[in-house]
Amino acid sequence: MRVSRRPRALLASLLLTAALTATACTTGGLTSSSQVTVTVSIGPTSTGPTDGAAPPAASSTPPSSPAAGTSTTSSTPSPPTSQAVITMTPADAATGVPVLQPVTVTATAGTLTEVSLTNPEGKLVAGALAPDQRTWTSSEPLGYARSYLLAATAxxxxxxxxxxxSSFTTVQPVGVIFPSFEPPPDRGQVGIGQPLSVIFDQPPADRAAAERALSVTSDPAVEGAWSWVDERTVHYRPREYWPAGTQITLGANVYGVDLGGGMYGETDRSMSLTIGPAKIATVDNATKQMTVSIDGQVVRSYPVSLGREESTVVDGQEISFVTPSGIYVAQEKYEVKQMSSATYGLPTDYELGYDSAIPLAVRLSNSGIFAHSAPWSVADQGVRNVSHGCINMPPQDAQWFYDTFGFGDIVQVTGTSTQLAPDDGYGDWNVPWEQWVAGSALS
Incomplete structure (x- = not known):
C-alpha cells in the first residue's frame, strides 16, 4: 500500500503545535510534569532558567566568568569567627595612667586563655585570673612615666x-617626696610616751592626701590621732600613754599618691615597734626630788637641781635658765655630751657661759635640756636650783637613770615658773587632746 508523504508532514506539524501550546500553559513560572515530558520529547535538555523564558540558543563559545561583585552559588564560604569579646582597661593609647590603678582584661561570651602585661624591659607584671576565667587583674603597682604592652587571648x-x-603610659610626676620615720625603723622598743613621726623631705602641698596615706595599727587598739607640727612633719600619739607591751605598726603608703602640685610619693615604708615597760620620772621643783616609777611601782627617788630662776639678755634677746614644767620624752643618750651655751645664744665667754664635756646625758628637749650627772652641784641638789636649765643628778643615780631610761620614756617636771613649748622636742603631751586632734589635716 502506498502512503502519501503529506500526511507525515501534517502529523509533525500538529505535534510541534501541541508542544508549543503546552509550554505556554504554565503556572507561577514552574512547568507541570506532563509539560516537561512534552518539552523534553522534542529536543535537547536545557540548563537555563525555569522562569518561563525560552532556553538560550546553542553556542560554540564557552560561557564567560561572572562579573566582579556578582555572587555565585560556587563561591567558598567565610570561616566562622569567635563570639568572644575582649575589653581592656586602661584603653589603648591612654596616657597619665595612675600607677596604682589596676589593669584589667575582661572576656564577654568567652573565657581568657592567656594575658600578658609587660614593662619596657619586657618583664611581666604580676596579675591573677578570676576563677571563672573571665577577668584578669594586675596585682602589683606600675612604674612612673613608663609604657606598658597588654595582650590577651580568649x-x-x-x-x-x-x-x-593595647599599650598605655603611666603618669609622670613633677617630682617625688620621701617619708622618713622617727623613731627610726631599727629602734625596736620605745617607751610609753613615744610619738610616731613622719618627716617628708619636701612639704606635701596636699596634707590631707599625705595623711590619708599614713596608718597606725596597734595591739591592743588605742585611740590616737595625727597632728601636723610643721609643714613637713606630722606626729601621731594616743590619747593616753601607750600601754606597756603594745605592738605597733606604722605605715606610709605614699607610692602612687598625688601629694599635690604634681608631686607624688616616692616609695612605701613601714616599721614595727614594741612599747616597753611604763617608765615615768617625776621631778617636783618644790622638793627638788626625782621619783621614778616602773609599771606603776616607785623604784627610786633622789635629789636633783633644776635651772636657776634667772635670765640674761644677749643682743636684745632674753635667755631664761628656768627648767620649764611639762611632760618631756627622752630622745637621745650620750655617755659624754659636749655642751656649749652658744647653741642657745649665750656666748661661752659671757658670764654663765660654758663649753664642757657632760657625762651620762639624756636629751629631753631640742632647746638643750638634758638630765645628766652633775658631780659639781651635789651640795645644791635637793636644796636649790643652780643649773642652766638641765636636771642635775648625783653621779650614782645619774648612772642608774642613764642605764634604765631610754627613748620614749617620760620625765615630768612640775612647779616651775615656765611651761614647755609643744614644739620643743616631743612636747606633744603638753597639747590638750582636743587641740591635738584639731591639728589633723582631716579634721
Whole structure:
C-alpha cells in the first residue's frame, strides 16, 4: 500500500503545535510534569532558567566568568569567627595612667586563655585570673612615666579564639617626696610616751592626701590621732600613754599618691615597734626630788637641781635658765655630751657661759635640756636650783637613770615658773587632746 508523504508532514506539524501550546500553559513560572515530558520529547535538555523564558540558543563559545561583585552559588564560604569579646582597661593609647590603678582584661561570651602585661624591659607584671576565667587583674603597682604592652587571648563556647592588644603610659610626676620615720625603723622598743613621726623631705602641698596615706595599727587598739607640727612633719600619739607591751605598726603608703602640685610619693615604708615597760620620772621643783616609777611601782627617788630662776639678755634677746614644767620624752643618750651655751645664744665667754664635756646625758628637749650627772652641784641638789636649765643628778643615780631610761620614756617636771613649748622636742603631751586632734589635716 502506498502512503502519501503529506500526511507525515501534517502529523509533525500538529505535534510541534501541541508542544508549543503546552509550554505556554504554565503556572507561577514552574512547568507541570506532563509539560516537561512534552518539552523534553522534542529536543535537547536545557540548563537555563525555569522562569518561563525560552532556553538560550546553542553556542560554540564557552560561557564567560561572572562579573566582579556578582555572587555565585560556587563561591567558598567565610570561616566562622569567635563570639568572644575582649575589653581592656586602661584603653589603648591612654596616657597619665595612675600607677596604682589596676589593669584589667575582661572576656564577654568567652573565657581568657592567656594575658600578658609587660614593662619596657619586657618583664611581666604580676596579675591573677578570676576563677571563672573571665577577668584578669594586675596585682602589683606600675612604674612612673613608663609604657606598658597588654595582650590577651580568649575562646568562645565553640573553641574559636580571638586576640587583642593595647599599650598605655603611666603618669609622670613633677617630682617625688620621701617619708622618713622617727623613731627610726631599727629602734625596736620605745617607751610609753613615744610619738610616731613622719618627716617628708619636701612639704606635701596636699596634707590631707599625705595623711590619708599614713596608718597606725596597734595591739591592743588605742585611740590616737595625727597632728601636723610643721609643714613637713606630722606626729601621731594616743590619747593616753601607750600601754606597756603594745605592738605597733606604722605605715606610709605614699607610692602612687598625688601629694599635690604634681608631686607624688616616692616609695612605701613601714616599721614595727614594741612599747616597753611604763617608765615615768617625776621631778617636783618644790622638793627638788626625782621619783621614778616602773609599771606603776616607785623604784627610786633622789635629789636633783633644776635651772636657776634667772635670765640674761644677749643682743636684745632674753635667755631664761628656768627648767620649764611639762611632760618631756627622752630622745637621745650620750655617755659624754659636749655642751656649749652658744647653741642657745649665750656666748661661752659671757658670764654663765660654758663649753664642757657632760657625762651620762639624756636629751629631753631640742632647746638643750638634758638630765645628766652633775658631780659639781651635789651640795645644791635637793636644796636649790643652780643649773642652766638641765636636771642635775648625783653621779650614782645619774648612772642608774642613764642605764634604765631610754627613748620614749617620760620625765615630768612640775612647779616651775615656765611651761614647755609643744614644739620643743616631743612636747606633744603638753597639747590638750582636743587641740591635738584639731591639728589633723582631716579634721
Amino acid at each position: 575562646v568562645d563556647a565553640a573553641g574559636l579564639s580571638t586576640t587583642s592588644s
